[in-house]
Amino acid sequence: MEVFGSLQDLGVETATYTMFGMLLVLLVTGIPLAFVTLLVALIFALGWFGPMAVPLITSRVYSFVTSFVFVSVPMFVLMAAILDRSGIARDLFDAMKLVGGRLRGGVAIQTIVVAVILAAMSGIIGGEIVLLGLIALPQMLRLGYDRRLAIGVVCAGGALGTMVPPSIVLIIYGLTANVSIGDLFSASFLPGLMLAGFYVAYVLIRGYLNPEAAPALPPDTETTSAEKLKLLRGLILPILVVIGVLGSIYGGIASVTEASAVGVLGVTLSTIFRGEFTLTLMKGAALQTLQTVGMIVWIGIGASALVGVFNLMGGLDYIQSLVANISDNRLFVLLFMMAILFLLGMFLDWVGIALLAMPVFVPIITDLGYDPVWFGVLFCMNMQVSFLSPPFGPAAFYLKSVAPPDISLGEIFKSLLPFIGLQILALALLIAFPGITGR
Numbered sequence: 001m002e003v004f005g006s007l008q009d010l011g012v013e014t015a016t017y018t019m020f021g022m023l024l025v026l027l028v029t030g031i032p033l034a035f036v037t038l039l040v041a042l043i044f045a046l047g048w049f050g051p052m053a054v055p056l057i058t059s060r061v062y063s064f065v066t067s068f069v070f071v072s073v074p075m076f077v078l079m080a081a082i083l084d085r086s087g088i089a090r091d092l093f094d095a096m097k098l099v100g101g102r103l104r105g106g107v108a109i110q111t112i113v114v115a116v117i118l119a120a121m122s123g124i125i126g127g128e129i130v131l132l133g134l135i136a137l138p139q140m141l142r143l144g145y146d147r148r149l150a151i152g153v154v155c156a157g158g159a160l161g162t163m164v165p166p167s168i169v170l171i172i173y174g175l176t177a178n179v180s181i182g183d184l185f186s187a188s189f190l191p192g193l194m195l196a197g198f199y200v201a202y203v204l205i206r207g208y209l210n211p212e213a214a215p216a217l218p219p220d221t222e223t224t225s226a227e228k229l230k231l232l233r234g235l236i237l238p239i240l241v242v243i244g245v246l247g248s249i250y251g252g253i254a255s256v257t258e259a260s261a262v263g264v265l266g267v268t269l270s271t272i273f274r275g276e277f278t279l280t281l282m283k284g285a286a287l288q289t290l291q292t293v294g295m296i297v298w299i300g301i302g303a304s305a306l307v308g309v310f311n312l313m314g315g316l317d318y319i320q321s322l323v324a325n326i327s328d329n330r331l332f333v334l335l336f337m338m339a340i341l342f343l344l345g346m347f348l349d350w351v352g353i354a355l356l357a358m359p360v361f362v363p364i365i366t367d368l369g370y371d372p373v374w375f376g377v378l379f380c381m382n383m384q385v386s387f388l389s390p391p392f393g394p395a396a397f398y399l400k401s402v403a404p405p406d407i408s409l410g411e412i413f414k415s416l417l418p419f420i421g422l423q424i425l426a427l428a429l430l431i432a433f434p435g436i437t438g439r
Contacts, residue, residue, distance in 0.1 A: 012314045019044060019310065033352045034295075037302030045309045053309070060308035061301045067175055068257055074293040075260030076166055080124035081285035081292075082267045086276045089118060089131045091234030104207030105214030107143060108153045111136040112199050115157030119164035119192070120242045121263065124292075125387060129158030129398040137403065146213035148415035149206055151407065155395040156199055156419035159387040162350075162380050163192035166245060166263075169350055169383055171256065172296075173376045176358040181256045182249055183373045187437040191377055191430055195384070198422045237273065241266040296351050303355030311359070319360050330368040334431065337361050338382060345386025349394075353383070374430075374439045381427045388416040388423070 010018060019040060026036040045053040064070070083089055096110035103109060111132055118128050132154045140150035162169045165185035174181035207214030245263040248254035254262060271277040310316060326336055344353045358379070365375045387395045396412040403412070430436055 012318045015044070015048070015313060016310075016315050016318055019315070027347075032298075033349060034298035034302040037299075037306040037352070037356070041302065041305035041309045044313065045305075048309070048313055053312070056312065057305045057308060060304050064175075064300050064304040065297060069171065069175055069181060069255075072166070072171055072257040072260035073168055073296060074289055075257070075264050076122050076168055076171075077124055077292045078285060078289045079260070079263045079267050080122035080127040081288040082264075082271060082281070083118065083122060084127045084131060084288070085281045085284055086267075086271045087274065088234075088238060088267070088270055089114070090135055092117060092238050093135050095232060095234035103204070104211060104216045105145075105149075105203040106216060107136065107140050108145065108149065108203045108207075108214055109200050111140070111153050112157045112160075112196055112203070115160050116164055116193070116196050117238055117242065119161040119167075120246060121238060121267070122161070122166075124168060125159050125161040126292075126394065126398050128161055129155060129395055130402050132158050133399045133402040137399075141404070144212070144215050146206070146210075147407070148411070149203070149213055151399065151403075151412055151415035152419045153199065153203065155388060155399050155412065155416055156422075157196075158398070159384055159395050160192060160196055162384050162387065163188055163195060163377075165189055165192070166249070166256065166260065167380060168296075169354070169380050170376060172300075172351060172354045173358060173379055176354050177362040177372050177376060179372050179376060184376050185246075185249060185256070187373050187439055188377045188380060190438065191381065191426065191436055194429075194436065195381070195423065195426045198426060199419065202418065202422060237270040241270065299349060299351045300355055303352055307356060307359045316360055316363075320364050323360070324364050324367065330370070331431075333364070333368060334370065337364070338378065338427070338431075341379065341382045342385060342389075345383060346389050347392060350383045350386060353386075354379070371434070371439045374434050374437050377437050378427065378430055381423065381430060384423045385420055385427070388420050 022040050022043075023036060026039065027033065031039075041057060042054075045057055049056075093110065093114050096114050114136070115128060115132060118131070122128075137150055137154050140153070141147065161167060165188060167185075167188065170184045170188060171181055173179075174184050203214055207216075241263060244266045245259050248259045248262055249256060268277070268282075271281065307316070323337065324333060327333055341353065341357065344357065348356075362372050362375065365372055387393055390396070390413045393413065393416065396409060396416065399412055400407070400409050
């Protein structure tokens with residue numbers, strides 16, 4: 001028992017730095033975040049409290065995985081997986097020709113609008129970027145778009161699933177911060193559209209300042225009335241699914257979890273109506289869902305265990321007092337937290353960041369008098385930046401997996417810099433004008 005009690009002799013301050021140092025060293029070795037957090041949690045539980053602390057870890061984990069709202073996560077992932085295997089997204093992209101029209105950069109704008117609709121259908125980011133990389137990127141390159149503009153539009157547009165409800169990031173934040181996910185969805189809707197609007201404005205400005213960067217469609221691509229009606233059919237099913245999911249939430253008809261089931265039903269019925277439904281499609285979608293949700297669950301288990309042990313040690317109170325006492329100016333404290341999230345986003349997955357950092361940050365935000373729902377929107381906008389930021393921005397790697405071989409990872413990251421700037425501008429506006437969220 002002396003061995004188990006030895007860590008307690010360090011004191012909370014030294015133990016905190018030891019824990020974070022151990023996390024950093026183990027992550028650098030390449031061990032997955034879920035296993036690193038579980039291992040460190042177990043070491044400190046045994047070293048601080050002894051073997052009797054292990055049931056505390058299991059109870060903490062159990063409360064996380066049995067949350068009713070968490071059921072919505074695999075549902076929305078399944079929606080995205082079915083979309084990924086059907087032709088719904090391709091027909092939706094074709095239908096958006098009616099939006100882009102003869103504008104310079106019309107195909108890029110069309111891509112951003114499709115990204116918003118896909119985000120409102122499932123809220124999954126990786127699948128959207130891959131879909132747009134397969135559908136939109138080749139078309140923009142064929143039309144002579146500036147490569148970096150085309151790459152940036154696909155990655156930044158595909159990452160809008162972070163902000164546009166029903167966002168999985170918002171759901172995980174809501175679970176961690178213990179705030180209403182419906183309120184989070186309502187608060188993030190306008191900021192998500194605002195960010196998409198920034199992307200559209202950037203494309204238009206680039207297109208009119210440099211016509212060669214974002215050309216208009218050639219004259220021989222005029223659409224007849226019959227073709228327009230055919231294209232409009234591609235809009236009907238996606239719009240109905242979006243209305244079914246978001247309408248049932250905002251209308252008070254269904255909870256987020258129930259709405260996610262409505263969404264899965266809607267996408268499945270869409271594939272049946274389109275004649276695409278097969279057992280192979282559903283099996284592939286189910287396996288993809290298991291893989292994605294398995295990763296989220298394991299990170300959640302590890303992070304929940306670590307935060308639980310750290311809290312029992314008194315570490316959360318120590319970190320909260322440390323951050324809160326950095327300045328008497330609450331805005332400076334908020335900006336400091338945003339900077340920490342930005343740095344964490346360069347190296348960690350958003351699930352880990354949410355589950356590790358939010359138990360520390362949300363009580364501070366509440367004590368400072370800020371709205372935790374508004375802060376959740378700030379967190380999601382910050383995670384937008386992390387999806388594009390080097391060295392581990394997942395959006396770049398998703399696109400690289402389907403991009404032409406001559407597009408390097410370095411070129412993709414360079415292409416994302418203007419869009420990261422737009423995301424930081426949107427974050428600054430949300431901080432300066434909280435009313436944008438309606439809070």
